[in-house]
Amino acid sequence: MYYNSGVDRKLIEILRILSEHNKPVGARLIAKKLEERGYKLDERTVRYHLRILDERGLTRNLGYDGRMITDKGLEEIKNALVTERIGFIITKIESLIFKMNFDVEKGRGKIVANLATIDKEHFKKAFQVMKKVILAGYAVSPYIKVFDEGETFENYVVPKGKVMVATMCSITLDGILHHAGIPVSPRFGGVIQVLNGKPIRFTDLISYSGSTLDPLEVFSAKGLSSVLNVVETGNGYILANFREIPMDALTKAKERLRKAEEIGIKGTIMIGEPNTPVLGVPVRIDKAGIALMGGINPLTAVSEAKIPIETRAIECLIDFEEMVNISRVGNFTKASF
Amino acid sequence: MYYNSGVDRKLIEILRILSEHNKPVGARLIAKKLEERGYKLDERTVRYHLRILDERGLTRNLGYDGRMITDKGLEEIKNALVTERIGFIITKIESLIFKMNFDVEKGRGKIVANLATIDKEHFKKAFQVMKKVILAGYAVSPYIKVFDEGETFENYVVPKGKVMVATMCSITLDGILHHAGIPVSPRFGGVIQVLNGKPIRFTDLISYSGSTLDPLEVFSAKGLSSVLNVVETGNGYILANFREIPMDALTKAKERLRKAEEIGIKGTIMIGEPNTPVLGVPVRIDKAGIALMGGINPLTAVSEAKIPIETRAIECLIDFEEMVNISRVGNFTKASF
Incomplete structure (x- = not known):
């Protein structure tokens, strides 16, 4: 058989x-x-x-x-x-980075996305939560895509009574650096404590090359995030991640990330100096560290608001042109699909 | 300040x-x-x-x-x-291995334990679940210790209305190997699929040196275990872990683990051959892998049975002499404390 x-x-x-x-x-x-x-x-x-x-x-x-x-x-x-094989998350990340072809100059091509499934009846409320988090800046970009029940894309079919939402994953920025010739090493998913609106330090980390589960899904399941608190009070814990680049590539990386910001991809939390810890996380010899927002923060906030949501981080590729800026979408109605 | x-x-x-x-x-x-x-x-x-x-x-x-x-x-x-520092789990593991002083010949000294807090009102039911899992062999040893409300030990005070239970942690076996002069490297916490009562393969892994959270607590929180199913049907998923030793130390390690078995510490699931994967997990060059039961399986089963329990894995040291063999404890009554 x-x-x-x-x-x-x-x-x-x-x-x-x-x-x-x-x-x-x-x-x-x-x-x-x-x-x-x-x-x-x-x-x-x-x-x-x-x-x-x-x-x-x-x-x-x-x-x-x-x-x-x-x-x-x-x-x-x-x-x-x-014969089934066990795979660490880093393998999936590298595969998506390899396959994505987003051109930051033209604002065209495939980006890496997170995917969430929400009951249709809860969607309006969930959408308001996501919008609040995204407009407060706790996301990689304001671009999302909503799939209605019955819609198909790649290997997915949106089940009856459900809506699927894609947000931009921070691995998109790793892909932008990689395709600009920068050898980028995504290292950890983590939790960052925010105080008075300022990120203070990483409080938890899980290595992408040492875990078969997505770290941010884990932190969310363990209840370690408080994204809504951060949005409302400026204090709490957000999901984030950490990568290293060779120190020689720092200038080019900054330039690429600035370019991404110009088209609304503003997920950068902090770019470290060579051989200097970033928010408490040390870097390897002659590397510089970069901390980015977790793209699932808006989705995690939905879960924090006790709205049932099933989130899969670092999940698939989506055409950037098909995404919409959430700030241009009013209160979500059927017509907005 | x-x-x-x-x-x-x-x-x-x-x-x-x-x-x-x-x-x-x-x-x-x-x-x-x-x-x-x-x-x-x-x-x-x-x-x-x-x-x-x-x-x-x-x-x-x-x-x-x-x-x-x-x-x-x-x-x-x-x-x-x-000034607070972030720490990977491996640091805590190494510290406990260093501090434990269990003598497997004499059956005396401190072992590494997991600790769980349970509401007093649920304890009788929880105890029956734990006993069932332990007697079925899905634990490191049958030895436990129960602390009643108000009791103190090390830095712990059992809160009012609660009971605390300690089970033996598999890191105890790493400690036994280490103190026998074997350079042991605890590598991953994991989930093992069991079929017909036989462990088949690891289905998930998280590295101890790449995570600030205990891997087994994570798998339990994500609902990836089905220890009760395994006990009742022989099929499902148990919590386990994986370490490597130098291939030269294999004979001595087997002898030590056999010695431990003689006094009831039977957590060994599989000892691999040199340079050979264990239940699907490859080893590094000239190493042999050893898979052991997660000591928190009996505690995770309590959570699976929908009884509220708060578990902290790889938590503290406990004197082996103070522990009791669960098979010698009848249905738990106040007098058994």
Whole structure:
């Protein structure tokens, strides 16, 4: 059994779900669990796949109660799993930097984006929170893109009853530096304490090359951010990140980041001097450090406002021309899509 | 103003709380917020500290409404903060390994422990969950220690209405190897997928030397574990970790780990061959990898069972002689403390 095709990946996913239950499971529950894992299959399709699994001896049909996985089925998942590879976040970052082709002079091309899924019913309120955070400057840029239910792009389909929002990811700025010939090393996602509107120091860090999870998603899940507090009082904790460049490239990097600022990409928090810590984080020998805003701050703020949101940081590429400046969008209405 | 003493640290913590509000805050709310951050001060004591802050011009008394922080107060926190240092988890691990003095031959001395705080009212149920997980073998050892409300040890005081539980941390085994002269490098906290009761592969990793947060606490907060599922069905995800030793030390390491097993410390999941990946994780040149159980699995299972629990992994040292084998404790009653 090979798992190259989308169908076979779904079969394995169904087997995995069955393996996590020690009683029979019906098609409806399987469909629900599949959706949680990002597979949209209706019950009818699940039943079709289950019949294939029955025929292969990987599941057993217990009638009305549902299916159970067989020993052969368990062996099958095991074989499928050992070929799956574990990947650190830095690999994904480098791949997106390589693929992005944004031209900062022309303001054209693909940028790196974060992606969030929000219930349609909560979207208006969520949008107001995002706008507030972005206008206060706690974002990489004011550019966003909203996808309505049913819309498709790349490998994504916006589920029914949901809206997806893309914000610009700070890795876009790493890409701008990289494509200007600067060897940039994205190093850490972090949390920065802000006092009186001024960033004071990094309070937490996770290395991109030492984690399979996105650091900023982790900080957000652990409740370490207080972006809304920062926007409202000037004090609290924001999500940010840290990279190094060779000290020789400092002048060119500053020039490129200034160029980006001219078209509204203002995510730079601090550019350090050679061999000098940035907000408490030391740099390696003959490097200079740069701290940038986390592009997910507006999305994290939505979660802080107790509005359900599912955020995936450093997720995909989006054409810059398709994004809109949030300051030009009024209170969000259906017509603004 | 210096912040060496406990009193001054509390003053700074009060200023921090005030800085996070843009309206006056009363002593009661401050006491509540302080407790969340681990400081037990009653309202009366908070008022005493607030008067000191008023006198120093760091806060302003607005009467019935409470206090606000002054500009001088904000400047004060800023100065206190810049001297605070950020630390990666590996530093804490190495410090605990250095300080522990457990003698595996004699079964005596200090081991490294995880610490959890549980509401007294939930403790009986939590204890049953922990016991189930430990007896199923998803722990480092069956030894635990329970502290009742009001008890003190090292810098801890068990708060009113709470119980604290210590489980053995897997870093204890790193300490055993280290004190046997083996240069051990704790590398990652991780999640291992278990199928049919057998560990299959690491599905997530975070490096100890690249994170200020404990990796296993992160995985638990992100909902990536399903320890209870593993105990009940043999399938799911457990918390684990990974270290490397020089390949030359493999024989001695195996002998030490066997010795530890003899006294019930059975946390070893897999010992790899030289230059060979362990459960999908590659090792560095001429190293061998060792995967161990996360000592917080029994505590994470409590959280999975929807019982409120606050867990701090790799937290402190505890005398092994003071711990009890959970299999010798019946259903937990007050008398068992």
